[in-house]
């Protein structure tokens with residue numbers, strides 16, 4: 001599949017998918033506290049998404065068993081919610097969710113503190129979010145994809161963090177994953193030229209230690225190889241001739 005330019009009608013639908021997902025994330029963020037299980041987060045998320053008249057896009061995607069990916073501490077992404085996984089004070093938790101509104105997708109992730117966390121963990125969460133905003137400064141018609149990728153990497157590495165290379169962002173639209181791939185690290189080639197109407201999910205995954213990751217035996221959960229903390233921040237964005245529009249953020 002090649003990179004598509006969305007029509008005004010498609011953009012409107014993606015705006016609504018994004019608005020709803022932003023609201024879902026805000027409500028999920030308010031539910032995060034010591035004592036909640038990762039399964040309860042998933043159940044709340046699914047209820048919220050369906051309550052807005054959307055379909056949770058992750059549910060059954062390639063066999064993924066839940067609506068919200070809930071990844072704790074050294075889990076990078078795609079953690080599987082479980083009733084016995086209880087969040088405790090000092091944890092960090094990444095929530096990744098996607099919704100479908102009238103056939104169009106949005107995809108976004110946030111990392112939250114559980115109660116009070118170490119200042120180093122706060123900084124990891126903040127820098128991961130900032131690396132997204134640093135990247136999208138270059139997300140503009142006429143620039144190249146690698147401008148975004150390089151900027152994310154350069155920013156996160158200034159803090160000595162490991163930028164995950166085994167998973168990447170992606171185009172998004174009538175499918176959750178469309179072309180192009182959106183790496184969070186510099187490529188040898190400058191990549192496609194960005195055009196107004198492209199929609200991308202930009203999603204830095206940043207480790208406090210090394211960039212190396214491994215897959216658990218559940219075939220989903222991605223963890224840091226060195227056991228260090230990992231944070232994730234993602235939004236669905238629309239490329240324009242000027243500033244990008246962040247569809248999944250209020």
Ligand code: MF3
Pocket residue numbers: 057058059061062064069078096097098107108170201
């Ligand atoms: N946001 C994730 C991504 O872009 C989606 C999780 S994959 C799923 O890859 F299987 F969990 F849905």
Ligand code: CO
Pocket residue numbers: 107108169170201203234
């Ligand atoms: Co994504």
